[in-house]
Amino acid sequence: MNSEPPPAPRRSDATRAAILEAARERFAADGYERATIRAIAKDAGIDPSMVMRYYGNKEGLFAAASEIDLRLPALGAMPGRHIGAVLVAHFLDRWEHDEVLTAMLRVGVTNAAGAERMTEMFRGQLLPIAAGVCPVREEVPRRAALVASQILGMALARYVLRIPPAVGMSRDEVIAWLAPTIQRYLTAESP
Amino acid sequence: MNSEPPPAPRRSDATRAAILEAARERFAADGYERATIRAIAKDAGIDPSMVMRYYGNKEGLFAAASEIDLRLPALGAMPGRHIGAVLVAHFLDRWEHDEVLTAMLRVGVTNAAGAERMTEMFRGQLLPIAAGVCPVREEVPRRAALVASQILGMALARYVLRIPPAVGMSRDEVIAWLAPTIQRYLTAESP
DNA sequence: GATGTTGGCCAACGCTCGTTGGCAACGTTA
DNA sequence: TAACGTTGCCAACGAGCGTTGGCCAACATC
Numbered sequence: 054m055n056s057e058p059p060p061a062p063r064r065s066d067a068t069r070a071a072i073l074e075a076a077r078e079r080f081a082a083d084g085y086e087r088a089t090i091r092a093i094a095k096d097a098g099i100d101p102s103m104v105m106r107y108y109g110n111k112e113g114l115f116a117a118a119s120e121i122d123l124r125l126p127a128l129g130a131m132p133g134r135h136i137g138a139v140l141v142a143h144f145l146d147r148w149e150h151d152e153v154l155t156a157m158l159r160v161g162v163t164n165a166a167g168a169e170r171m172t173e174m175f176r177g178q179l180l181p182i183a184a185g186v187c188p189v190r191e192e193v194p195r196r197a198a199l200v201a202s203q204i205l206g207m208a209l210a211r212y213v214l215r216i217p218p219a220v221g222m223s224r225d226e227v228i229a230w231l232a233p234t235i236q237r238y239l240t241a242e243s244p
Numbered sequence: 245m246n247s248e249p250p251p252a253p254r255r256s257d258a259t260r261a262a263i264l265e266a267a268r269e270r271f272a273a274d275g276y277e278r279a280t281i282r283a284i285a286k287d288a289g290i291d292p293s294m295v296m297r298y299y300g301n302k303e304g305l306f307a308a309a310s311e312i313d314l315r316l317p318a319l320g321a322m323p324g325r326h327i328g329a330v331l332v333a334h335f336l337d338r339w340e341h342d343e344v345l346t347a348m349l350r351v352g353v354t355n356a357a358g359a360e361r362m363t364e365m366f367r368g369q370l371l372p373i374a375a376g377v378c379p380v381r382e383e384v385p386r387r388a389a390l391v392a393s394q395i396l397g398m399a400l401a402r403y404v405l406r407i408p409p410a411v412g413m414s415r416d417e418v419i420a421w422l423a424p425t426i427q428r429y430l431t432a433e434s435p
Numbered sequence: 436g437a438t439g440t441t442g443g444c445c446a447a448c449g450c451t452c453g454t455t456g457g458c459a460a461c462g463t464t465a
Numbered sequence: 466t467a468a469c470g471t472t473g474c475c476a477a478c479g480a481g482c483g484t485t486g487g488c489c490a491a492c493a494t495c
Contacts, residue, residue: 091451101454106472163353168404168405172408195409213352221386259442280483
């Protein structure tokens with residue numbers, strides 16, 4: 054993957070980071086279209102032209118800002134019997150502590166590049182997990198997609214649409230309800 | 245609700261309808277920001293200023309274009325044992341034949357008004373269904389939200405993000421997998 | 436047939452957007 | 466000290482947006 058030479062530290066690294074952080078916030082809050090480069094630059098305390106210089110254009114900025122790692126636990130560490138609860142808990146944590154996920158969800162719905170990135174994220178990171186516990190090999194993609202549908206659906210209701218009862222549920226409550234669903238999607242016999 | 249006098253048929257009804265149809269298509273395909281009034285007008289074969297005349301402004305147009313009825317079956321007709329399968333099948337039908345739902349999902353994610361409308365839609369139409377079959381009265385909103393999370397999540401994966409395995413599943417397959425989930429969210433004991 | 440109403444287009448407004456190019460200040464290197 | 470790449474700001478561009486107001490033809494009403 055990483056075949057670049059050691060990245061020489063630049064004097065502008067702080068600015069680059071500030072832009073990225075502001076971009077993540079704006080994309081998460083407003084979606085792709087309404088998150089303007091001008092607003093992001095203002096948040097970062099620099100000139101809009103700097104954004105162009107460092108990230109080429111708006112698409113490049115989003116690509117950089119949506120670099121993401123789900124940090125899914127390793128395969129071996131996964132207890133097969135409780136994988137549903139572990140996964141739900143993990144995703145709740147990630148979503149609540151990383152606004153990039155909300156940004157991806159917001160942008161993925163309106164922007165083709167965002168949708169593709171989201172799809173790839175799940176294919177690259179959730180699929181291996183599913184492959185590790187799923188009984189039937191050729192069903193792995195479908196089962197991973199089912200898991201994604203429930204996880205993304207809860208994220209949508211809770212963090213984006215903010216449907217009141219979904220927001221009002223406690224973390225443990227969400228886990229208790231969703232874990233059996235995920236568990237079944239991954240490990241149960243085909244219906 | 246409907247306390248207006250009988251609406252006198254206007255000569256411009258055809259134009260109004262054409263605008264609305266074009267708007268629904270554009271909102272569904274592009275989301276709120278990128279669906280421009282100019283493009284909608286061009287699709288409808290009229291001048292952009294007509295849109296303003298008939299719907300006031302862009303928000304008004306969206307409000308009119310996203311008027312929606314989930315057409316959920318009546319309470320009495322619902323077989324309690326199979327309510328999960330019935331609901332999933334019903335939503336798949338609705339989503340595949342009415343682009344307004346995709347439009348609402350796209351817009352609801354970026355636009356506050358869209359999100360509110362989507363929340364209200366579910367509260368007004370899904371909540372009563374849940375109330376009819378849910379064992380514990382005070383859990384009705386939460387259970388309805390859980391149902392919404394799975395239904396919306398599948399719609400997101402299948403019709404908006406177009407995650408390949410989700411798209412590739414047959415209608416019956418989706419029903420077979422999701423029905424038990426919905427059934428449990430609505431009728432099972434609290435976990 | 437005159438008069439008011441409706442349905443439509445055209446041209447333009449003010450604004451914001453992404454993006455560009457030039458120019459000054461700074462730090463490094465020679 | 467001179468040359469140079471880096472970092473930043475400023476001003477402006479062209480385009481597209483939502484929106485407005487005026488004008489004209491077709492229709493309705495008397």
